[in-house]
Amino acid sequence: RELLAVALRVFSERGYHQTRIADIIEAAGVARGTFYLYFESKHAIFAALLDDLLGRMRASVVGVVVGEGALPLAVQIEQTLVRVLEAFRAAPELATVILREAVGLDAEIDEKLKGAYDELHGWLEQSLKNGHALGLLRALDAEFVAWCVLGSVERSIRVVLDQPEVDLTRVARAILEAHLRGLLA
Secondary structure, eight states, X not given: OHHHHHHHHHHHHHOTTTOOHHHHHHHHTOOHHHHHHHOSSXXXXXXXXXXXXXXXXXXXXXXXXOSTTOOOHXXXXXXXXXXXXXXHHTSHHHHHHHHHHTTTSOHHXXXXXXXXXXXXXXXXXXXXXXXXXXXXXXXXXXHHHHHHHHHHHHHHHHHHHHOTTSOHHHHHHHHHIIIIIOSOO
């Protein structure tokens, strides 16, 4: 954990490509052997940081509950969106480093990111289909609507990181206004 925290700080200060293992071990005050006891490379410690962020994101996504006594669908979705945004806001350095440095770093990291996006997309697409089957949503192209929603959430995460004072409920409601209620009067 301590090595991860130090690596995150060094990556955020220097960037992934400019950071050397020597920078991490110097900042952590540990021997090179100690570093290699836990991580086989700079890439491995970066991948562990990515896994941490993806785990936080996955933990914040929950399904909706239907039936007697359940909160309205829009409220449940809003709460999930707020939790996703909170997960990124709770780890701004980590989120910023991952969003800035991870894409295109290498095939393994790209595959890990693609897997996370595909997982979220699949969950959202199935949720849209279930919502339609339950009569909660109109017929729509669930595959592409799911990508549109994910794009909105991803861009909103970047805004939340750039503007830490922005109200997360306001952001979640704006996403819902656009995607659940549409833009027409």
